[in-house]
Amino acid sequence: MNELTRIETTLKDWETDQEVRWCPGCGDYAILKAVQRTLPQIGADPAKTVFVSGIGCSSRFPYYVESYGFHTIHGRAPAFVTGIKLANPDLDIWMVTGDGDGMSIGGNHTMHLLRRNLDCQILLFNNEIYGLTKGQYSPTSRRGTTSPTSPGGSVDRPANPCAFALGSGARFVARGYDVSKDLGDVLVAAHAHRGAAFIEIFQNCIVYNKDVFDDFTQKKVAAETQVWAIDGEPLVFGAGKDKVPTRGLALDAAAMALKVVDITDGDWQAAGVLVHDQTNRILAHMLVELEFGPFPMVLGVIYDDPRPTYDAAIAEQMQAARAKGAARNRGDLAALLAKGQTWTVSGTAQDPI
Template structure:
């Protein structure tokens, strides 16, 4: 069996098997509702087994997620979900482990843990809900908040340069990086692709905080703007966007070979090859870096599976090492305890 391909027995479930009896408690209109429902609808299609699935979260609005999935779950402490998930997966590599986190949870106090989980390539799915704000603690600016963001902690506007979650993931060595939108019909496709990937799968989901950062992503999430502002990537297909991809209104992404940068080109009469539009290759790490760094405005927002190139996972390597180290040996706890210097405490209270 190829260790980089997920092969597991299929379980026959329905959406009801994944819904708990807990009251879902987020603010009315919160994007988390859409993500939760997309997850509950997708799990039966994956053939996943609730008894073999674990959702791990840290602290934040998104971190209530485990309460609403009828699986095992851990609501842990701020930023430490990756550490808990690592322990779970090493103890039982057969578990399906999902990490639910937010931009503040994963990239501030949890940045170090997130980085190491990605570089170690633990087999799990990381869903980062990015609303560019601290919602649970009443609207302070977060690591992804844009410059100029006014909040209780930055009343005159943030002067911080924001973190780019997908660039952070790629820079940390992630082998799978995707982007999606909370209410978009394509979100289940990214969830399925992340689950199919054997290794650490990182998915950034743009999530609308209806209270503290409403419509911050509206420039590219609203339907009226979507055609020219969203670049949905498909492996083996040209990078096209626009109102009429097959006609005269198409645009595409090409490489400027003089500067080794990306640029937007117009596509005449559907002839994307003549316009120099490049074909998406999910294994091309260099282009993936350029796609996640494209500045929105002059460029569309790159969405879908941006990078997917598996490699052996941490838990496989750890267990192979354990097997090699213990092969042919008989466990003897007493021998281990007695190894080296020992002391005996006598009745007089002195050690000899």
């Protein structure tokens, strides 16, 4: 994407005249506000910004952002995003999807968007349930989730969106949650990344999966259950006296795995706590695969290591083709179509066939 000219806007400039219609208390409200606050911060231009969604509660998003937008079909938002970006590389594209839309029917489309590394921001709202279609269990639902389609409890092993993204070749992977004060920072970092930036956002479905993330999002437990990955900073958590971290993540060399270690008097280095390196792909895999419960939930920018984008490569290829065609005087489409084996059908409508 060419560098966009920053313009001055306010939150009000990004609010539409449409009534925001989600269930009262839905986490989508908080995510919408976080995005609308972020857009002025990054100097986004409504005339060059596009929000694209598939189908689901999250996919109502384009109606509520004062910019261009497409509410597309189930699971196919990545295909629309790709077409839009290739047609106009100067547009700033945000894709909004859910755990059902993006990880089930649209899983293959999401995979190809990531592996191609198209320059866009991908917001995957994960509420671990199908909300719009009345509470069936989704690809990310936990084992034992009871729903209309799993009355005896789901026996599926849930998909891990961030692990999926890394496995698909994503070069930017992050996590946040709906009411987090730090979600905006994650969105800013995603926008600064050139390429496909994947952000999993835990979102509370107030009706069908209420408070499922309370075990790490509630303020009273957050310090003990969250690790915020910040490049160059130790992976620490826990709140001791004066909020000094009491635990951290270290490498168990024998097991080639991460482990939780205790920190004495704030000396995380003596405890062997790892410093986060957002360009370390192996570390990113280890962090997103940690099982919550024995381990804290890892949030923030987990991986950020840019590489050339698909849209830039296509643009270069097209430019080279045009230059080659111009040099050989082959800009005539009719002449190109007529080249090679051609024939003319003669006769009239009365002639036998």
